[in-house]
Amino acid sequence: MKPRIALRRPTVPAVVLDATLLAMVGVTVLGFFLIDTKGLKAGPASLKLLSDLTKMFSRPVALHFSLPEALYAVLVTLGLAFLTTLLGAALALLLGPFAAKNLGRPAVAGALKAIVAFVRAVPTVLWVLIFAVGAGLGSVAAVVGMTFHSFGYLIKAYSEAFEDIDASVIEALRASGATWFQVVWRAVIPSSTSALVSWTFIRFEINFANAVAMGAAAGAGGVGYDLFMASGFYFNIGEVGFITYLILFVAIFLEIGATRLRARQHVQR
């Protein structure tokens, strides 16, 4: 009998890939036996969920606030997201050049990346709650706490955008006697503007969802707080539906904006 020809020889990447996927599936299957659902009956709960979903999407109502009040709450959430994005972007723009491999010292870039990894490892809500003890619950704790993650995200995005810049441009400028500051300010930042704008807008989109979350979980106000009250306090599914629609409209609008900016950036490259 002829030996079978091995069409796909097992390579390291293929083995690692299979092992990773297999391990994940294994953990998931094991998880069904391990998690404690406290005897929840999934059947009746699912039926209730189905009727809840139908009710909230077909009959949204506003009971505890008027439409102008709800729109104002959306504006508050957008405001929180904007301030957070602004602060995060300003900090990231300031420190981004130092974190980029082609501009900063390797030691500084490495240290910055380590700090950022630490900052991003703490969930946003915990940053906000930690700052709430010092600054009190409200917009200050929310914005400062959310800024940590925005900064961590944007400095990574910005420094990678800076690293994408043609090395010969930087070399030419240096050779003609430009200072480091001139290279960054006159060449690197202007030529990566579209990438910076696109990443910042994507972060704004994320921050909107974060601001909703902080309103619900950390007393930051805005539409997230209304959502929390409607569901956790009044148990009113119609009102939850009303607020969900509002959030959904804004989020889809932001997503379309982010997608357009990203597409434009790809065209420019």
Place this chain on the structure above:
Amino acid sequence: MIASLEVRKTFRRRNLVALGSFALIAALTLGSSVVTAFDWPASLRSFPKALDWMAANFIPDGRALRNAPKIGAKLAETLLVSVMATVLAAACSFFMAILGSKTTRLHPLVSGFVRLVASLCRNIPVVAWAMIFLLSFGQNVLTGLLSLFIGTFGFLTRAFMETVDETAESSVEALKASGAPWLATVTQAVVPSILPQVASWILYMVETNIRDATLVGILTGTGIGFLFDLYYKSLNFPSAAFVVLCIIVLVILIETLSNALRRLML
């Protein structure tokens, strides 16, 4: 002469754009500060205050260490829920992405439907899903699992669709031209070529979901988020700090592991 005029015009236009953007940002900043009642001086003061407070109160102590078994159990539960939500969502997204992608779709209507569902799932924030599921599933670990699942499903479906379009478009075209049936094209060409990217996205989502699970846990009273909230609200800050420390260690471990796996896979 003409050239210098052109240059001057370009520069003037560039300055105008810069000035306009600056004015817009300033106006939006002012508007946002007013609407959210944001106190700029207080925000600056909050930094030293928070750091002072953390140095004084937010240090794990002996009592916190005695909570280690409890914290460990909740941390394990959170990790488990994050992996489960991600894997289940990835499995669904995988099929949906193949039906939804422009390259492999069977019918534009099906593709449109998939895109709509995915968009609904990801544009309603995970918090909102958690608050919705809370009404039917109560304070249960399934509430968190379900909300993470929906959010991840929405996100991964889009990510996978983009991956299919980017990596498999040319091979699908070639196979179509040679008359290969749809199923064979998908299983033999599309799936193998997108699998490494799919695994990479899954690793990324596990990381994200651990952080999101903390948030969802605070709202739904489950997992590590619940434990943090418990210690935080009972002013047991050393234990709360210990929880944060454990989360940091877990997230950085997972991040390091997934980076290593990614390097080996791609």
